[in-house]
Amino acid sequence: AQKITQTQPGMFVQEKEAVTLDCTYDTSDPSYGLFWYKQPSSGEMIFLIYQGSYDQQNATEGRYSLNFQKARKSANLVISASQLGDSAMYFCAMREPGANNLFFGTGTRLTVIP
Amino acid sequence: DSGVTQTPKHLITATGQRVTLRCSPRSGDLSVYWYQQSLDQGLQFLIHYYNGEERAKGNILERFSAQQFPDLHSELNLSSLELGDSALYFCASSKTSGGALAKNIQYFGAGTRLSVL
Numbered sequence: 001a002q003k004i005t006q007t008q009p010g011m012f013v014q015e016k017e018a019v020t021l022d023c024t025y026d027t028s029d030p031s032y033g034l035f036w037y038k039q040p041s042s043g044e045m046i047f048l049i050y051q052g053s054y055d056q057q058n059a060t061e062g063r064y065s066l067n068f069q070k071a072r073k074s075a076n077l078v079i080s081a082s083q084l085g086d087s088a089m090y091f092c093a094m095r096e097p098g099a100n101n102l103f104f105g106t107g108t109r110l111t112v113i114p
Numbered sequence: 115d116s117g118v119t120q121t122p123k124h125l126i127t128a129t130g131q132r133v134t135l136r137c138s139p140r141s142g143d144l145s146v147y148w149y150q151q152s153l154d155q156g157l158q159f160l161i162h163y164y165n166g167e168e169r170a171k172g173n174i175l176e177r178f179s180a181q182q183f184p185d186l187h188s189e190l191n192l193s194s195l196e197l198g199d200s201a202l203y204f205c206a207s208s209k210t211s212g213g214a215l216a217k218n219i220q221y222f223g224a225g226t227r228l229s230v231l
Binding site for chain 2: 042091103104
């Protein structure tokens with residue numbers, strides 16, 4: 001079974017608008033971490049935001065926030081006030097304690113329209 | 115800039131050849147991870163080293179090997195290359211080995227794009 005599912009292959013958003021990128025995950029471990037990374041066309045992977053399963057509040061980092069719904073096993077990324085530079089692939093990932101690696105979803109390509 | 119340095123940025127080689135990819139982790143990070151990103155397989159974990167010791171293996175082929183040196187830099191060796199090995203290879207680093215900590219943020223380098231012709 002897929003540990004991370006990103007159902008939106010591509011998304012479009014108007015500049016200055018907000019956009020939500022979906023991510024659902026599958027784990028039976030009560031302790032886990034969820035991550036979002038951005039991959040621009042240049043190829044590098046940029047860490048954006050982290051949410052721990054026991055964190056009481058949704059994570060925020062500048063224009064990025066994570067809409068964490070534990071019961072639904074979803075960790076959607078919200079980007080506010082989109083900018084042209086936000087156009088990129090976005091990957092959701094999970095790490096379970098005891099595992100060394102991150103499990104990545106298939107990504108969502110976001111295009112910001114001027 | 116993540117602080118993780120990967121060289122070379124691009125590598126073009128022929129089938130059957132052997133190449134070495136190099137990674138320097140962020141200052142103070144003891145863990146190095148290698149990932150492969152390809153169109154058909156997505157992002158896949160290959161191998162993890164912590165302070166010079168191999169900690170975990172993922173979907174790494176027997177033709178591939180890695181090591182982490184005393185100065186903590188790491189090398190990924192790919193041999194008997196096949197067309198299907200063409201991919202973007204990432205190195206990531208983190209402070210710890212993770213263990214019970216789910217956070218353990220991994221910072222990625224810019225990747226090495228390998229083209230096998």
